[in-house]
Amino acid sequence: MTASRIVWHRPLLALATAMAALAVVAAVGSVIDPRQITGVPLWNKPLLFAVSVGLYAVTLAWLLGLLTRHRRLAHQVGTIAAGGLAIEMIIIVGVALAGTTSHFNVSTPLATALWGIMAVSIVVVWMLGVPLAIMLFRTDLGDPARALAIRAGLIIALAGMGLAFLMTGPQGDQITNYSGIVGAHTVGPPDGGAGLPLVGWSTVGGDLRIPHFVGMHALQLVPLTALLLELLARRVPALRDAGTRFGIVWVVVALYVALLGLVTAQALAGESILHPDPVVVAVVTAVVAAAVLVIVGVIVRRRPYTKTAQCQPLPSAESAP
Template sequence: MTAVLDRPVRQHGLNRPLLVLAAVMAVTAVVTLVLAVVDPVQITGTDGWLKPLKFSISIGIYAVTIAWLLTLLPARRQRLGRGLAWVVVAGMVVEMVAIVGAVALGTTSHFNVSTPLHSAVWASMGTAIAAVWLVTLVLAVLLWRASDDAARRLAIRAGLLVGLAGMAVAFLMTSPTPDQLDSFSGIAGAHAVGVPDGGAGIPLLGWSTVGGDLRVPHFVGMHALQVLPLLAFGLEALRARVPALQNAGTRFRIVAVASVGYAVLVVLLTLQALAGIPVTSTFG
C-alpha cells in the first residue's frame, strides 16, 4: 500500500492558481510592452517599463514550470503541493505589485531604501522572494524521486538544484557597493559590479556591457528549471529517429554531462560578474 501511495501520479490538471498567475503575467507583459513604447519612463537611464515586462515573462514561465512539477508529487503530497503553489502566487504578486508601482511612480523598486515606505516595500519583496526560494527548495526535496526514467529524474533534480543556485545569486546583489557606503543616496545594493547600475547594457535584457552583472548568472541559473527537463524530454522524443537514444543509459549520460556543464557555466558566470567583467567580453 505504501508503494502505491508513493508512486508519482498526475493531477486532473495543472495547478489552477499558478495558471491564473501565468495568465495575469501574460497580460502584464503585453500592457507593459505597450507602455514601454507609448509612455517610456526613464529610470536609471533605461525605459522603466522594461523591468516589469521582463519580470512578468520570467514569472509566467516559472509559474507554469512549478505547476508542472507539482503534478509529479505523490498522491499523499498533493495537498502540500497546493499550499506551496499559493505561497508562490502570493510571493510573485507582492513582487510584481512593487515593481509596477515603483515604475508608475518613476522610481526604482529594487535596493531602494530612500524612505521608510520604500524600505518597507523593498523588505516585503525580499521576504516574498525568500519564501519562493524556500518553496523551490521544498519541491527539490519532495521530487528527488520524481520519475522512473533515470535521465528525466536527473534532469528534474539538476534543474531544481541549479535553479536554486541561480535564484540565490540574487542575494549577492543586496549588499551595498563601496561607492554606496562612501556616499549613501538611498540605494543599497546593485545588479552591476564595478560600475553603477543603469549604464550601457544589452538591449532589453539590460545586462551591463562595461562591468560585471549578477543578473547574468541569476537568469541563466534560474532557467535550468526549464532547460534541463526539456533536454530530457527532447532526447525521449528523438528515440525513434536516433537509435542510440533508445538506450536509457545513453540518455542519462547526456543529461548528466549537460547538467554538470550547466552548473559549471553558472559558477563561471558568477565569478565573471563578481570580477567586474562584462558578459559581452566572453564573445568579444
Template sequence: MAVTAVVSAVGLVVDDRVLVGAPIWSKPFKFAVSFVAYCLSLAWMLSLLPRGRRVGWWAGTVVALASLVEMVIITGQAVRGKRSHFNHETPFDEALFNAMAVTVVVLWTGTLVIAVLLLRARIADRASAWAIRCGIVLALAGAAVGFLMTQPAPGQRRGVSKVVGAHSVGVPDGGPGMPLTGWSTTGGDLRIPHFVGMHALQLLPLLVMLLAALAPRFARFADDRVRLRLVLLAAAGYAAAFALVLWQALRGQPLTHPDAPTLTAAGLTLTAVTLGTYGILRAPLPPPGRPTAPENAGTPKELVP
C-alpha cells in the same frame, strides 16, 4: 503574470520614461515573462509527484502569492516612476523594498520545499527525474544570486545612501548595456548568473523532451541509459557554465569582454562536454531484446500503466 506582461508591453510603447538607463516598463515586463515560465515549470513538476502533493500544493501556492506581491510592488513603483529595487530614498520606498526582500525569501523557501519533494520522488523515467532535480537545484542557486545584489556597492552605506545594492559590479547601474537584456557591457553583472541559473528549470527538461522526440528516428536515444547519461552530462556542463558567469560577474568583467582565464575555463568546459557527448553516443548499446533493467523496476505502482 501573462496579463501583467501584456500591460507592461503596452507601457513600453506608450510611456517613454527612462529610469536607471532603461525604459521604465522594461523591468515589469521582464519579471512578468520570467514568472510565467517559472511558475508553469513548477506547476508541471508538481503534477509529477506520486506523493506529497498536498505539501507541494501549499508550497506552489506560497510561490504564486509571493510572486504576486513582488510584481504588485515592481509595477506600482514603475507607475510612480520610482526604482523598485535597492530604493531607500524615502521611508515608503524603503518599506516597499524590504517587503520585496521578504517575498523573495518566501519564494525561495517555497521552491526549496518543492525541490525536496522532487528529489525524494520516484519518477519512472530516470532521465526526466534527473533533469527535473538538477534543474530545480540550479534554479535555486540562480535565485540565490539575487541576495548578492542587495549588498552595499562601493560608496554606499546602509541608513545613509538613497540606493543600497546593485546589479552591476565595478560600475554603476544604468551604464551601457546589451540589447534586450540590458546587461552591462562595461562591468560585471549579477543578473547574468541569476538568469542562467533560474532557466535551468526549463532548459534541462526541454533536453529530455528533445531526446524523446528524436528516439523514434535514432535508436540510441530510445535507450534509457543513453538519455540519462546525456542529461547528467548536460547538467554538469550547465552547472559549470553557471559557475563561470558568476565568477566572471563577481570579478567585474562584462560578458561581452572575457579575459584569458574566462576563455580558458569556457574552452575546457566545452571540450569536456563535447568529448563526454561523443563518448556517450559511441558507447555500444545493449543487445536487442535485452532491456537495461527489468520493466517498471523501482516504479511506484501508481505510475505503472
C-alpha cells in the same frame, strides 16, 4: 510516473496567465511610453519580471502536478509561492508607475518597507523550493533521464535564485556617498550605464543578473534537454536506450553547473559578458569541448540503464479541481 495524468496547480496557472497579460501591456508600454528610470525605459523591468515570473509559475505548476504523494502539502506550497510572486509583481509595477526604482531603494521609509516586503516574499518563494525538491526526489518520475533533469534543474535553479543575494550588499561608494540606494546589479560601474537591449546587462562591467538568470532558468532548460532527447529518440536509434539519455543528461547538468560558475566568477570580477578575458574564453572552450567528447563517448558505449525505472510516455495534463 505511476500516475497517468498531471493535475496542474490552478493558482500558479492563474498567475502565469496574469503575467502573460502584463507582458503584453509592458511590451506596448515600452514602445509608446518614453519615460525612463535610472536610464532604462520604465516598462522594461515589469516586462522582464512578468516573463520570468510567468515561466517560473507555469513550470512550478507542472512540477507540483508530477507529485503522486503529499498533494495537499504540494498545493499549499504552490499557493503560497503564487502569493509571494504576486506581491513582488504588484510592488514592481506600482513603484515603476510611480516613477522610481523598486530594487535596493531605501531612500524613504515607504521605499524601504516596499523593498523589505519584496525581499521577504522572494525568500519565502526560494525556501518553498526546498520541500518541493525533497518531494520530487521521493517521487517516481518515470524515465531516469527525465527524472535526473527535473531534479537537477530545480536544484540549480534554487542556487541561481540564491545568487540574487549577492546584489543586495553595498556596492562601490554607496556607503561613503549614500544616496538612498544600497545594492546593485552591476559590479564596477554604477547601475544604469551601457547595457544590452531589453535585459540591460552591463556591457562595460560585471553584471550579477547574468548568473541569476542562467541559474534560475535551469528549471526550464535542463528538463527541456531531457524532453528533447526523448523526442529525438523516436528518430535516432542511439538515443532509444534510457541509459544513454541518462548519461547525456548528466553531462549537460555538469556543463550547466560549470558555466554557471564561470559567469558568476566573471560577474564578480567586474568583467562584461561581451568582453571576456582570454582565460575565460579558453576555459569555456575547454569545458564545452570536453562535454561534447564525453557525450560522444556515452552514445558510442550505449550502456543500458540498470535500475527498475523505465521510460514511460509523458503524462497528459488536466487542471486541478
